[in-house]
Amino acid sequence: MERIKVKINGREFEADPGKTILDVVRDNEIDDIPTLCHSPELDPYGSCFLCVVEVEGRNNLVPACSTRLTPGMEVQTRNDRVIASRKTALELLLSNHYADCLAPCTLGCPAGVDAQGYIALSAMGLHREAVDLIRERNPLPAVCGRICVRKCELLCRRNDIDEPVGINAIKRFITDLPGIYDDEPECAPPREKSVGIVGAGPAGLTAAWFLGRNGYKTVIYEAMDKSGGMLRYGIPAYRLTDAVLDREVDYICKADVEIRYGVRVGQDIPLQTLRANHDAVFLAAGAWAGKxxxxxxxxxxxxxxxxxxxxxxxxxxxxxxxxxxxxxxxxxxxxxxxxxxxxxxxxxxxxxxxxxxxxxxxxxxxxxxxxxxxxxxxxxxxxxxxxxxxxxxxxxxxxxxxxxxxxxxxxxxxxxxxxxxxxxxxxxxxxxxxQAPALDGLTSTAAGELGLSRWNTIEVDSDTMNTNIDGLFAGGDAADDGPTVVIDAIRDGRKAAGAIHARFGDDRLQPGSFAVAKDFWVKPGATELGEITESPRHEVHTISVEDREGSFAEVASGFEYEDNVHETGRCLSCGCVKYEDCPLRLYAEEYEVDMDRHKGHVRKHKVDDRHPYLLYDPNKCVLCGRCIRTCARVLPIPALGLIGRGIKTEMRPAMNDPLAETSCISCGNCIDACPTGALTSKYAFPGRASLSTSDVDTYCGFCSLGCPITVKRFGDNRYHISSGGGPGAYLCRYGRFDTELFIKQKRIVNPVVRSGSQYREVGFEEAYGTIVDAMKEAAETHGAESVAVFASPELTNEELYLAGRIAREGLKTNNIGSFSVLSSGKAPGVLDPFFGFTASTADRTALADADLIVCSNTSLESDHLILSVDVNAAVRTGTKLIVANSTLTANDSFFASLAMDPMRGSGSALWNGVLQMLLDSDRFKGVEDLPGGSEFLDTRDFTSERVSELTGVSAENIGQAAELLGEAQRVVFIHSPDRVQDQAPGDMETLANLMVLLRAFGARADLLLPQMISNSAAMEIVGADPGYLPGRTASPVGLSGARDHEQLRGLLDDGRIKAALIIGEDPLRHERTASYFQNTEFLAAMDWTSTETTRYAHVVLPGSTFLETDGTRCNFEGRVLEYAKAVEPPSGVSGTEALVGLARHFGIKTGRGSAQGLSGEIGGIVRNELGDLVRYYWNTGQQRAWGVNGRLAPVDLHVRAGTMPLAMTHFERHKKEIRNVGTSRFKVQH
Known part of the structure; x- marks a missing residue:
């Protein structure tokens, strides 16, 4: 295809036809064109008009996001006309943006301390992080927590409800906690420049702190014999003790700050000498003279x-x-x-x-x-x-x-x-x-006299604290408007440090950040805040008046823990959580918008908090439509839309109902789509603010899709999840929100040993020894077939591999398996006779060009939403869809070309009926000549009448399904092997026969096997199955115990298991499986939270979640996904590490024992044993295309079906409860 030549900003470029101006500008990094309504995965919308550019020959500016290139087009992306238009567009958007970028308390603080931020962090229990956040603007938090005048509290919105939040008391509480001053502050590498500071009061100490952290050698010259200035000599000890002040000063000095005491500049050392000895000087001499x-x-x-x-x-x-x-x-x-x-x-x-x-x-x-x-x-x-x-x-x-x-x-x-x-x-x-400053000896320099005000203070530029003498700065009580309060002096010190840093050329002095405030239009009052419940303010505790008399003991003793919880909970979180990365605010700053130009009537909306996981603030919505279009990509019938016209247009759920009561499935992808914070997540813990996070990219472990996620950590056990795959990489509700399970539920932190009804916490080594001794004793007493290891398919490959080795090498038994797998009733390797392997034959990309997709025994929208998105995208481009499910949804009926609802357990009969119709058609002749064809045909007895009677599906629909399959050239079947709702004996084998038949007659047919549990696909590969060793080789004949699932069930049914180690499963929750352990003499369990099984177990080891464990899993496509430890497990020991320790106590060599080392060990075994089949089971980038037609085979429809479709893992149970009660009613139990 011939490429198009265009000229952009005077430079020539070539581009593919169909590209937009914006595409080419971004692909070639020509300019940063602003956009709000554009996202690469969505069709152009052109509503915000920020991306306008000038095209030669056109009178009007055009939106770059939706204007396609034409040959010879000449474009200007940034000139005066374009900039003026973008500025106007931003001003118009902001003219109806009734919101607070920053909380009023933050705006009210002279030093700009993020009060909402540290209150939120304290509410989360992240007190050290809260203090660190204060220190970003104020290095004297404990001092201010005692003596600050609390300008922040004057502007607190709770003043219109009851009383302001006790911001200062919270600050004091967190700075008084143990360990807050024990660490070392992070500092830049040392620089060559040095700064001299006159005075060790709050302004001087603050400037020294920020300069020291930036790597400058900083020396404070202090006339007194101790530091602090008026903090020490002007504030009595009953308000501020020397110990508190000394602790603050000592911490500041850790930032390579030197204080020289007893040096009076202007008397002991001339000011000019300081100027000669240092590259800059900051005068913070204070005001020691009384009026x-x-x-x-x-x-x-x-x-x-x-x-x-x-x-x-x-x-x-x-x-x-x-x-x-x-x-x-x-x-x-x-x-x-x-x-x-x-x-x-x-x-x-x-x-x-x-x-x-x-x-x-x-x-x-x-x-x-x-x-x-x-x-x-x-x-x-x-x-x-x-x-x-x-x-x-x-x-x-x-x-x-x-x-x-x-x-x-x-x-x-x-x-x-x-x-x-x-x-x-x-x-x-x-x-x-x-008070007044005493400036003797501080006003004359070789460069001239310092400018003084009529109050005899040093005149300064209030933005930079520069004086009229180059390199000389001043602040605090001695400067400008004279003595004020401590927080004002801290502001001056920080400003001076920033200006000095900029002076040295290491940074640009940052102008004030742009921020919208509701007060710009009207101050919110009691009417707007009227629905907020009154909550009495807790005051700091104080000693009695009697105890104060004659004593300088500190009067205020601060908060108790419960007071702090209460006060942080009173915060209304007024500021926007997207402040730091809101493109609207950042563009407004870049284009220097003037809010007054279009100031007028502003619409005020109530924040909608009725959804259990989402907050919607219509005041922040700019009608970009990204949430609506995203919802339409995820759902066939979107939950969001626009209502009203003109200035009254709003984004609302259908019929303006509560979002949770619409077709919303709580996936939260609208949150990622929203550029302005109108849609945000509710966290699983208290506290909301725009806070920096440490981000870790990993994968979701809630099903076998393994979607990329980003864990955004505020601190230990305080995090939220966002999509990790960029635009268009969506998440389901489980992946985005259901890590709340790990946060809210009580965790197992230490190993526990039970003796009778007594539980005793022990160390890991003692727990390992107890397990090894008890299980070996049972094996010696009752035989190796009497002991077993069971492991959840949610575990990593490394954990499953270790579980198999503990069973076979440590206990000499082949009894290794999973209750989750046993409950499905499916035997392993069922597709081996047809394909030579039992795995998905393709990856998700096969859906994009399929002309027919068949969904059997899967409810994609509820079980595998992100796969559903791919299916929906294909259907919108013309792909036909067949859905066979006993519980059809409205979307199934609306979106599918054919929706069938067979009776439960009749899926095999249905597809055999369809297969029979295909065999009876003229297209499929000569089947007997295909591999296995004769034996296959000998078992056929599926007339449409019989199948209709067995399934409840009309013969007409069965015929239509056969017709669609017969016409298709590119077919993809989607079937969930471990989904019990519509499972039927022989269903996977029947679909395999359909695939083989279609392939034999020229169609491309593939099978995708998404599983409900994240690592089910790996059980056979890593040796966590009685039938297979690692590498999917057959288990050795000479090893005691079961050799397949049926034999393992038999041992359980007969009560022959006398000792067991159960990892991540809860069989004792269910009466059926609990009966297996009536004769058990010893039970060990490992899990991340308490279950019936851990409560009954004799020894319990703490487990870890998929966010807390390094390692790998195999998704349903057979791809090996590398999971990163994003959060530290509460026990400090991951599941892999615990199993490595246990394996070593069994005498098993585990090499380095790291997840990475174990993964390499498994990979070597798998590649060696599987050969070419590795691409289906352990794919690390290999080409996956399956070019073989396969073999037909008879299907036994009378094999044993699953007899115990029970939720064995905590998350399986969680999903089942959600389905039972619905999202809007479901609550995580603590």
Whole structure:
């Protein structure tokens, strides 16, 4: 096919016909064209109009996603016109995007600490990760957990319901936990540059932390003999202890930060010397000077002292006080001074404030504590003079005030009342009306004088903390608007560190991130939040007032565990979980959108949380249609659609019903499709936020398809699942959501030994020894045929291989099998007489070009959804579909060319009837000449009347099925060997005969055998079957025990098994299989959660789930899938590791014993024994095409059917319960 030549951005390219502009631009990495509605696996939609480009000769811009290339086309992907159009499109989308990108609490924090994030992590139980998240913006979390003014809580949305979440108390709880400060912070490799910092207060320490972590040699010059600045010398120990502060400073110093104490820059060392010794300097000198009352005699009178001076003095020398102490001021320093004076024994303490308590800038909790401790707050009074005797203060002359109109701070201005003067007797007056920096020696450099403000603070650029002198930065109380609060100083320190890092050319100074906030339109209030249940706030526990008197012991003792659980549970998770990777937000940032341009009416929708696994926030929906189109690919009748017109258009489920009550099958693929977080997962644990995850790619282990998944881990045992195969790689509900089983259910953590009714936890070595001794004793007493090992087909190849070796080498018995396999009633190797092997003859790609697909004994939508997607895709392109199932779904009837519902157990009769009609037709003559043809024909007696009577399917439908098969040239049969619902004796063999017949007469016919349990296909291959050794060679004759399934059933039926090891199965749950163990003398079990079998067992080993175990499994196509350990098992020992340990105690050599080593060992055996057949059983990339016609054979329809179709594994039982009660009603039991 001739390729098309086009010119894009002035460069020539060639492309295949049918390609879109977007395809070629992305294939050749020409530009990053923005899209929201486009996804490669979906047909172009063109709704978002972000991908517009300019095509020469066209008046209008065109969407790149849907515009096909034409010869000679010239395209511009990025010019002023294109950029302006994209910007407008984004602004229009955002004009109706009533959502919070970031939580209000995060926006309210001056340092930008992700409060929602660390609350979520703490709710998950990931407290260390929560502290690490705080440290990304604030290296003093324990300090702030005690003394922060909690600007975050002022904006908490719960204020409109009851009270704000106790954000600060949560912070304190998690930082007080053991081990939080034991690790080493991650730091970049050392760099050549160094930075000098003046002052070890919060601004200086913060800058040092971030610079140190970036690899810079950082030196802090501190005038005092200890670090902390006002944190140590201005905040009393009853609020912040030295131990807590020292712990924070020590951790900061781990980031290669050096603090040089007793060095006063400007006095002991000139500022210019610092500039010469370092590549940058940050001034964080603090504000150590107190502001004066400006009344006569203030500085000459003994007993008048500044607030900072008072607190510093009492920190160093807490001598008792007597008489009345009056504190002038209303801020935190004033309150701290008053509470300190009370603790030092003052007869009376008065706080004198010129406004009312409501206007006091001090923390409300501190004011409340002040009153609780009996301290008087004298409102609307101010000092105007000093009364002294012999130079010693005896009283303050004060005047009464009233409040006038608001001043620049927003508070009402105090006005003195004439003639209201009064004298207030006191021994000491502490003046705490403000602070100012002391900049002696810090303003002059060789490059010039530092710019100072009218408040005598250092002028800085508030975004970068740059001063007017190159390389000199400033922040904290000494800069800009002067003394503020600790969290503001931390903000300044982090900004300065970022600017210094950028200055050195190692990074670009990042502008503020774009974020939409609901408050841009209107502040959500009680009406919008009205359905949220009130939940009382838990306050931190405190010691009694009696215990505080005369003591500087910390007043607040923090939260108990239950308090923290309660408070984290109160968080409304306002911010979007897709904040970090939302393309809409990132494009808005890139194109510098202006939200005000199209601001107007915004629609507000209620968040729909009625689905058990999904959250839908219509406010975030941009009507891209990706969820709708994805749903239509997965389901023949989609559950989602658009309703309304114009601005009232919404994505909603059919009839606007709850999603769980529609045709929704809870696969969650709409979540992966949604670009903006309108559709998100509900987690199986508390806590929601936009959090970074460590991602591990592996495979699902819930059925034999082995779909790729990505495990997105927040931390140990806290993760969620997304599709791991890129666009179009979907998951079913089990793969996406049902790992909640592993999270919610109680796990077996330690080995257990039972003696009578007493259970005792033991170490692994003792458990191994007990199992080996007991089972060997049983074998010696009753013979090797009396012991057995049973293993679940959910296990890895390596675990199954070890189970077989433990049976044959450790116990000298051939009794190795699976209750799950035995319950199916199917003998192994049933297709060997027909094909020479028993496995799928093709892989899933055979469905794409099939002209007929036949589904027998399978309900793809509920059992193998992702295979159903492939079938649906083929049907939409014209492939015909036959479905034979005793329980037809609405989709079966709607989508299939022919849907038949034979009576259960009659599938073999049905397909033999179809086969008979084909034999009777003119096309299929000379069957007797085919291999096995004569013997095959001798057994035929399936008239349409008889078959119709046996199956309940009309002769007309049987004839139609035969007609469709007779006309088809490319046929794929899909049959589930271990699905019990429509299983029938001889059904697989009958389908094999159909295949052989069709192939013999020129058609391509293949059989796919998807199994319900993930690794069923490997049981015979790895030696976990009584009939086969590893490599699928026959079991040796001389070994004791069963040689096939029938013999193993016989031993169980006769009660001859005296000791057993059961791995991952629960036969004691069912009366039928529990009876097998009435005479058992010893039972060992291994599983990941408690079952009836583990409760009865004498020894229990902890097992692991497929997310916790390295190893391989063989999917239904015979492909070997390598599973990665994505999560650590609670026991710390994977199932493979446990079985390796047990095998070694049996004296079995396991080489390195790793999953990788065992996999290589198995692969070598299999390749050596199977030869060319390895492509069907152990395919690691070999070409799979089966080019042989096969052999016809008679089928015995009277063989034993499955007698115990029982759920043997935990997950089998789980799926059965879901089918029984439905998704919307199913709950995982803890």
């Amino acid at each position: 004066a009352m400006m009344v006569e005699g203030e500085f000459e009178t003994d007993g008048v002292v500044g607030g900072i001076e008072f607190l510093r003095e009492k920190t160093d020398d807490p001598q008792p006080l007597t008489g009345t102490i009056t504190v002038i001021g209303g801020g935190n320093t004033a309150v701290d001074a008053a509470r300190t004076a009370w603790r030092l024994g003052a007869d009376k303490v008065i706080v004198l404030y010129r406004r009312t308590k409501n206007e006091m800038p001090a923390d409300e909790m501190e004011i409340a504590a002040c009153l609780e401790e009996g301290i008087e707050i004298m409102e609307l009074a101010a000092p105007v003079g000093i009364i002294a005797e012999g130079g010693r203060l005896t009283a303050l002359r004060c005047t009464r005030m009233k409040l006038g109109s608001p001043d620049s701070s927003g508070r009402r201005r105090p006005i003195a009342l004439e003639g209201s003067e009064f004298d207030l007797p006191c021994r000491t007056a502490v003046v705490a009306i403000g």
